[in-house]
Amino acid sequence: MKNHIQRLHELANSPSRCVIGLMSGTSLDGLDVALCKIESSGTNTTLMLKKFATVPYQDDFRNEIRKIFAKREIDFQQLCLLNPYIGNEHGQMVLDCLKTWDIEPQEIDLIASHGQTVFHSPKKQHKLPGFPNATLQIGDGDHIAVKTGIITLSDFRQKHIAAGGEGAPLAVYGDYFLFSKKGENRILLNMGGIANFTYLPGSLDPNLVFTTDTGPGNTLLDAYTRRFFHKPYDENGDIAASGKVNTRFLDELKSLPFFKQAFPKTTGPEVFNFEYTETAIQKSKITSLPRQDIIATLTSLSADTITDSIKIAISANETYTIYASGGGAHNAVLMSAIRENLNMEVKLIDELGVSGDAKEAVLFAVLANEAIAGDQSFFGEKEGVPNISMGKISLPG
Ligand SMILES: Nc1ncnc2c1ncn2[C@@H]1O[C@H](COP(=O)(O)OP(=O)(O)OP(=O)(O)O)[C@@H](O)[C@H]1O
Ligand SMILES: CC(=O)N[C@H]1[C@@H]2OC[C@@H](O2)[C@@H](O)[C@@H]1O[C@H](C)C(=O)O
Secondary structure (H helix, E strand, O other): OHHHHHHHHHHHHOOEEEEEEEEEOOOOOEEEEEEEEEEOOHHHOEEEEEEEEEEEOOHHHHHHHHOOOOOOOOOHHHHHHHHHHHHHHHHHHHHHHHHHOOOOHHHOOEEEEEEEEEEEEOHHHHOOOOOOOEEEEEOOHHHHHHHHOOOEEEOOHHHHHHOOOOOOOOHHHHHHHHHOEOOEOEEEEEEOOEEEEEEEOOOOOOOOOEEEEEEEOOHHHHHHHHHHHOOOOOHHHHHHHOOOOOHHHHHHHHOOHHHHOOOOOOOOOOOOOHHHHHHHHHHOOOOOOOHHHHHHHHHHHHHHHHHHHHHHHOOOOOOOEEEEEOHHHHOHHHHHHHHHHHOOOEEEHHHHOOOOOOHHHHHHHHHHHHHHHOOOOOOOOOOOOOOOOOOEEEOOO
């Protein structure tokens, strides 16, 4: 024990750390593994992404998670079993990546594991008096630490809730440290299962930094494409490109109160799922609409709700640059609808030196770096962006 605490002390005082960030998002496509060298902390943080891989999930593994994923009623034993099971699997995936990269586990200082979100329930969504914002990520950190022999930080979201946030989006911290630029207002738009963005003011004023989910990114598209096109997602937006947007259906999809809620707000596949699409199809009486048109309309919904949110958050006369990341950045139809709605170029975060597919995993590496070596950076007084260090520490021995 004493050795581990001494090691943490050394790491806290070392000029740089080698940190593996792990992200398993709402799309359940795989585990993103980002090996980063991080120097310093807070606004002085510099990061070099040394290696990156997405370890795809096997169907069996994904199906086990789907049994409980974002469901109100589940088999409690399944939840209990998955917690160590996912931790162990993620640990093994890290070891496999290290082997492929010809790197010894001893060369890694920390793992930052997001885990798997299985339910996200902000107050605005559950509306149960007396109950707080809540979110649950599983894939226990102790199992990763013991499996890999590497000190592991996990369960980052609880502290954010304890300090007054909804547990997400946490990207804001790393976004601010890594991607802020004096003199340039930036929007960092991430389109995973759920879409969110961070506003980084060119003034660098932490009081103006802003982050929120906007609603669906790919989650509705994936669910519908899986069910009716027997593919995991609409590759490149090809199905959407072959369909037409149906306005009646689009208006019905947009009538959900979530879209009118004030920022910051968060959501998940508990709300944006196949049933949500089905209900909107029934309500708008378009049951005979070609399936490509459904995909085209769902793609428009993602684009419109993203760009409407950006327009609300940024005043009309303000200039800014948008950098996109996440799997949705590979969807040409989604990207061009966003460009069209905003009438401006949308760049890729890759231009700023980090691959868009790696960004979220990288940001958890930054959070772990901050928890171990940071000095509680000031994030202003804005609601939903608490000034805190996050993550629980699991020791390997
Ligand atoms: N070539 C592609 N064409 C179209 N869509 C793609 C492509 N590649 C990935 N995607 C979409 O991106 C999704 C995965 O994105 P990503 O890994 O960023 O999500 P996530 O991290 O799981 O979600 P979240 O950020 O909400 O937690 C896929 O499920 C798919 O919908
Ligand atoms: C509860 C949860 O897992 N939320 C995710 C999800 O995926 C995208 C969006 O919804 C975002 O709010 C968050 O993840 C990113 C990494 C975040 O916290 O910034």
